[in-house]
Amino acid sequence: METGEAYQKKERASLVAIVVLACLALSSLFVAFSYYCYIRNKVSKRHRINKKFDCEEKGDCQEQQEVTDKGIQVFTFKQLHSATGGFSKSNVVGHGGFGLVYRGVLSNGRKVAIKFMDNAGKQGEEEFKMEVELLSRLRSPYLLSLLGYCSDNSHKLLVYEFMANGGLQEHLYPNNRSGSVPLRLDWETRMRIALEAAKGLEYLHEHVTPPVIH
Numbered sequence: 552m553e554t555g556e557a558y559q560k561k562e563r564a565s566l567v568a569i570v571v572l573a574c575l576a577l578s579s580l581f582v583a584f585s586y587y588c589y590i591r592n593k594v595s596k597r598h599r600i601n602k603k604f605d606c607e608e609k610g611d612c613q614e615q616q617e618v619t620d621k622g623i624q625v626f627t628f629k630q631l632h633s634a635t636g637g638f639s640k641s642n643v644v645g646h647g648g649f650g651l652v653y654r655g656v657l658s659n660g661r662k663v664a665i666k667f668m669d670n671a672g673k674q675g676e677e678e679f680k681m682e683v684e685l686l687s688r689l690r691s692p693y694l695l696s697l698l699g700y701c702s703d704n705s706h707k708l709l710v711y712e713f714m715a716n717g718g719l720q721e722h723l724y725p726n727n728r729s730g731s732v733p734l735r736l737d738w739e740t741r742m743r744i745a746l747e748a749a750k751g752l753e754y755l756h757e758h759v760t761p762p763v764i765h
């Protein structure tokens with residue numbers, strides 16, 4: 552007959568054995584899972600590289616378009632070059648504080664406005680990325696959205712939705728070089744434009760952190 556003390560000892564030993572076995576099982580599971588993640592990451596990396604080489608060989612890299620977490624596309628200079636017919640003069644639609652603005656058509660047929668930065672060399676990569684980051688946070692139905700950008704050291708460009716009717720400024724002061732035909736606006740339309748422009752400003756001043764004040 553086992554004494555009560557011996558029985559308790561046995562019970563403790565089996566409890567310790569169970570705990571040790573459970574810990575071992577958990578650690579093996581953890582090691583196996585980490586190894587699985589590592590292999591999966593490696594395989595998908597290789598897959599991405601192969602795809603990149605494939606598309607570069609075939610010359611159709613549009614499908615592999617890089618997109619930031621804010622949904623902003625990262626274009627190559629080559630893509631924007633071909634979208635604007637080699638930045639041809641005939642595609643210049645304006646000139647602003649950033650630089651020349653070109654009309655362009657992306658490979659998927661989307662019409663865009665491409666702002667080509669003057670003196671790109673003077674602005675650092677980080678500074679430009681910060682600007683892109685700020686612009687990509689602006690989302691309002693009253694503002695033109697930034698669709699993407701390109702930054703390859705010597706070239707910095709921003710890609711926006713294209714305003715088919717040109718900017719409001721051209722309609723207020725139609726004798727500029729963009730050549731857009733002034734719209735005939737009734738008073739109701741003028742009031743709507745003024746109200747929506749004010750809503751765009753309100754968004755920039757009141758709903759963006761830090762506020763954009765120009």
Ligand SMILES: Nc1ncnc2c1ncn2[C@@H]1O[C@H](COP(=O)(O)OP(=O)(O)OP(=O)(O)O)[C@@H](O)[C@H]1O
Nearest residue numbers: 644645646647648649652664711712713714718729
């Ligand atoms: N998205 C667009 N679609 C069509 N045309 C555009 C677009 N963006 C700019 N433009 C044209 O390019 C011109 C210059 O625009 P841009 O925004 O660079 O200068 P801006 O209005 O003076 O502003 P900023 O001083 O901030 O650069 C506009 O007046 C307009 O004719």
